[in-house]
Amino acid sequence: MHLTNVSKRILRCLTILSLNTAFLQASTPGKLRCEARANPAGIDVTTPRLSWILQSAERGARQSAYQVLVASSSAKLAKDQGDLWDSGKVESADTFNIAYAGSPLVSENRCYWKVRTWDGTGKPSAWSAPASWFMGLLKPSEWQGQWIGWDAPRAAAEAARSPDAKAVNKDSLFLPPPVQVRTGFQVDKQVQRATLHAAALGLTDIYLNGKRVSDDSFTSGWTDYHQRVYARSYDVTGMLRQGDNALGAVIADGWFSGHVLNARDGYGKNPRVQVQLHVEYADGSSTVVATGPAWKSAVGALQEADLLMGETYDARAETGKWREPGFDDHTWAGVSVGSPLNPTVHAHPGEPVRAIAEFKAKTITQPSPGVYILDLGQNFAGVGRLTLKGTPGQKVAMRYGERLKPDGTLYTGNLRDARVTDTYICRGGGLIETWQPRFTYHGFRFIELTGLTHKPDADTVVGVALGTDMARAGSFSCSDPMLNQLSNAIYWTLRSNYMDVPTDCPQRSERLGWTADAMISMRAATFNTDVQAFFTKWLVDIADAQGKNGQFAPTAPSRVGIFNSPGWEDAGVICPWTIYATYGDRRALESAYPGMVRFIDYCEKRFGPGLVPPADLQIMDDWLNVSAGTPKDVFCMAYFAHSTKLLETAAEALGKREDAVKFHALFERIKAAFNHEYVTDDGRIQGGELKPGAKAPTRAGDGVVEDARLKGGLQTRYVLAIAFGLLDADKQKLAGEHLVKAIEERDWHLSTGIHGTKELMNALTKIGRNDVAFRLLHNDTYPSWGFFLKSGGTTLWERWNGSLPEADPSMNSFNHYAFCAVYQWMVENIGGIRSDGPAYKKILIAPQIDPNLTHAETRYDSIRGRIETRWSKEDQQLSLSVTIPPNTTADVFVPAVENSVVTEGGRPAGMAEGVKFLRRESGAGVYAVQSGHYEFSSSCIP
Numbered sequence: 001m002h003l004t005n006v007s008k009r010i011l012r013c014l015t016i017l018s019l020n021t022a023f024l025q026a027s028t029p030g031k032l033r034c035e036a037r038a039n040p041a042g043i044d045v046t047t048p049r050l051s052w053i054l055q056s057a058e059r060g061a062r063q064s065a066y067q068v069l070v071a072s073s074s075a076k077l078a079k080d081q082g083d084l085w086d087s088g089k090v091e092s093a094d095t096f097n098i099a100y101a102g103s104p105l106v107s108e109n110r111c112y113w114k115v116r117t118w119d120g121t122g123k124p125s126a127w128s129a130p131a132s133w134f135m136g137l138l139k140p141s142e143w144q145g146q147w148i149g150w151d152a153p154r155a156a157a158e159a160a161r162s163p164d165a166k167a168v169n170k171d172s173l174f175l176p177p178p179v180q181v182r183t184g185f186q187v188d189k190q191v192q193r194a195t196l197h198a199a200a201l202g203l204t205d206i207y208l209n210g211k212r213v214s215d216d217s218f219t220s221g222w223t224d225y226h227q228r229v230y231a232r233s234y235d236v237t238g239m240l241r242q243g244d245n246a247l248g249a250v251i252a253d254g255w256f257s258g259h260v261l262n263a264r265d266g267y268g269k270n271p272r273v274q275v276q277l278h279v280e281y282a283d284g285s286s287t288v289v290a291t292g293p294a295w296k297s298a299v300g301a302l303q304e305a306d307l308l309m310g311e312t313y314d315a316r317a318e319t320g321k322w323r324e325p326g327f328d329d330h331t332w333a334g335v336s337v338g339s340p341l342n343p344t345v346h347a348h349p350g351e352p353v354r355a356i357a358e359f360k361a362k363t364i365t366q367p368s369p370g371v372y373i374l375d376l377g378q379n380f381a382g383v384g385r386l387t388l389k390g391t392p393g394q395k396v397a398m399r400y401g402e403r404l405k406p407d408g409t410l411y412t413g414n415l416r417d418a419r420v421t422d423t424y425i426c427r428g429g430g431l432i433e434t435w436q437p438r439f440t441y442h443g444f445r446f447i448e449l450t451g452l453t454h455k456p457d458a459d460t461v462v463g464v465a466l467g468t469d470m471a472r473a474g475s476f477s478c479s480d481p482m483l484n485q486l487s488n489a490i491y492w493t494l495r496s497n498y499m500d501v502p503t504d505c506p507q508r509s510e511r512l513g514w515t516a517d518a519m520i521s522m523r524a525a526t527f528n529t530d531v532q533a534f535f536t537k538w539l540v541d542i543a544d545a546q547g548k549n550g551q552f553a554p555t556a557p558s559r560v561g562i563f564n565s566p567g568w569e570d571a572g573v574i575c576p577w578t579i580y581a582t583y584g585d586r587r588a589l590e591s592a593y594p595g596m597v598r599f600i601d602y603c604e605k606r607f608g609p610g611l612v613p614p615a616d617l618q619i620m621d622d623w624l625n626v627s628a629g630t631p632k633d634v635f636c637m638a639y640f641a642h643s644t645k646l647l648e649t650a651a652e653a654l655g656k657r658e659d660a661v662k663f664h665a666l667f668e669r670i671k672a673a674f675n676h677e678y679v680t681d682d683g684r685i686q687g688g689e690l691k692p693g694a695k696a697p698t699r700a701g702d703g704v705v706e707d708a709r710l711k712g713g714l715q716t717r718y719v720l721a722i723a724f725g726l727l728d729a730d731k732q733k734l735a736g737e738h739l740v741k742a743i744e745e746r747d748w749h750l751s752t753g754i755h756g757t758k759e760l761m762n763a764l765t766k767i768g769r770n771d772v773a774f775r776l777l778h779n780d781t782y783p784s785w786g787f788f789l790k791s792g793g794t795t796l797w798e799r800w801n802g803s804l805p806e807a808d809p810s811m812n813s814f815n816h817y818a819f820c821a822v823y824q825w826m827v828e829n830i831g832g833i834r835s836d837g838p839a840y841k842k843i844l845i846a847p848q849i850d851p852n853l854t855h856a857e858t859r860y861d862s863i864r865g866r867i868e869t870r871w872s873k874e875d876q877q878l879s880l881s882v883t884i885p886p887n888t889t890a891d892v893f894v895p896a897v898e899n900s901v902v903t904e905g906g907r908p909a910g911m912a913e914g915v916k917f918l919r920r921e922s923g924a925g926v927y928a929v930q931s932g933h934y935e936f937s938s939s940c941i942p
């Protein structure tokens, strides 16, 4: 269909109208959340923070007051009785961080809540729809459940193990079977409510009367089990029945004792579970059913279950209805009770892992007889769900990979030791059997299917994507299909790697919480999904992994020890700051703050009085750069300076004035030392000498193989100095020129690794060279984002050269999220959406009109509500529509040759309602706007 300009405008107006109507109808507060989650079950924060979102198309809409009601039952809430808390009318524009201040909350309290607000004219809204949360077990003493498991099967497997099978070897893996534990119990009175709590040193699925108590996966996540373990809580009132009941659990190794990196048994040999069911009766009495010595155990159909290696399930060995009431378990063994580890049990602060999407095969090929390859069209993390009619004992295997070999068979050369195979042994008997592995996941786009007796179709195996279940928080689309593809690839790369902890990759036998990668892509992630609760959890992992001397570990939970890792360690400062800056989460910053201070104190000591790094300091540098390592001293000083600056800002935000002054002074000293040591009069940056004999890389990998001063890796040194504010204006100008020259010397390509790339585009914007940034963004030759896509990537890769023959297969993930950082730049520059200060109270809308595009639409659901920009240009006409949530204001930069050509809603912009002309800057008219929706246009684009 060919639309004229006029009809396009009409269409746009209609869309906006319908958008506005939707806003008008939704003027009551919405999206209620408690501790950054929707209706969380089982929290242990006793003054949980509540938040909501206001939406209104009205200009200048704001909240002048709110009232929160929290009730102990939904019936009371419906009658407007806040028996737990009635905040009364509070004069405030705050819509988040509203700390509960009602009656003290105790374990298992059910809390139902709603909120209403008053607008700027004093008019009240309707009450919001109700939301809820409930409390988990608050005191360790309330846990009556004991850690149980069953150690005999592992001991037997170990005894039977051949002595030469000690190393990880895909063909002779040591994979002791998961165990099942169960108990029966009676319910003979009317049940008022029932609450179940479960924690695992390992992974568990809990069953009550035959059904899984939730659709969560990987309960209860990964922590440093020496220090803490998390519990999940569930309201299971509706799952009980009168008479016989059955409670059971499957216990698998998971991160606790299964394979992680290149070893197993990282925290212990025998996984454990702790379960407690509290049944409260209508007559006021109650009972607790909890794990303990009376439980029974057995091995069932699940014969192997390992996160990296995969599962094996023999449906013929299904132990009948062991999860059902009345099952006769007298032949079952007893349980092993207790654990050498004695971590404290807390409520899990983040969302659980769940199935987040499904993919069906787009093509099915048969590269050799009986071997089928399913192409699901998208690389992601998860498992296959198999459905078939088989014969008894028929063995069907699903093996997973990210790419194919040239002959069409599965490529697994980049998976290191991960076996990534799930095997199902059919029960047979004419039944349709469906099976989905529960305690493993893989990173894949292709599934190799063997053992079938018929050709599979698109329903035989469905790809189930798993990931921490977070709400989508934004989108980007524009006229260039390549950038749309890039934004989809970024979305899936991030989703694949948020699996209770942020992981470097989902496919090979590594999958660690490498801190640099997570820190680098974190801000981009905030624009894709709501990561606040997820990172609240991970900030604790980072803190748990901090060394006694203050040094942060390069992975969290810590799995490779602590070694000098500037650019990784700094996650301990950058990540809490980012959570505060994005979500205004003061508590997260406050609790991380002491650790941040200890880290900077440690860095200061490490560098000594001159504040320059010792010449023999062994570190990794700009990881996976394109033969362009950065001098290590420049690299680590740049990060030291950056973290110090952020700490100063954090101290300021927390009102710690003295600290702020102290860290400001330290930053200035580092900056002076940096300039003195490395910056020449003509704005060049030169690294210091490496001491002869100093070994470059501290671990295997090829990110740091060369001495950059000799071979000229130039870009990152300028990028970091510019982005981290280490140069005064005159030097920055000169350094900027050197940077652009270094890009030109690479034929207008980047040569940066994960650290440099994160800041490269920001640095170019900072020096006013978006023209160069656009060029890099649209490149599709090596190395570039476009090259990933042109080479068949549907997620972003670990290495720029991933598809080239020289790429080391043992470190060549096709689903690595550090290069996703560019999405932040896209949202903030092409979309033009930035926060001016923390948490989007004041917003900057300054879209950069990429000459390669004719339109772009960017949406971001900020902590204060939806921010949206759409711009299009046609025959030198620019249209820019902007939506800003209530309680915020924005400065909007409308590109225009002169101010007189800028209109809003068809009127000269300066005269439009809610719009005030401020100034002219950088080829744009700058207008202050109140919240609401605006339609700017300008007749010329400079």
Ligand code: BGC
Residues within 6 Å of the ligand: 504, 505, 510, 514, 515, 516, 517, 620, 623, 699, 701, 811
């Ligand atoms: C990981 C990276 C990580 C690096 C640091 C790699 O194996 O995949 O993402 O940052 O090691 O050593």
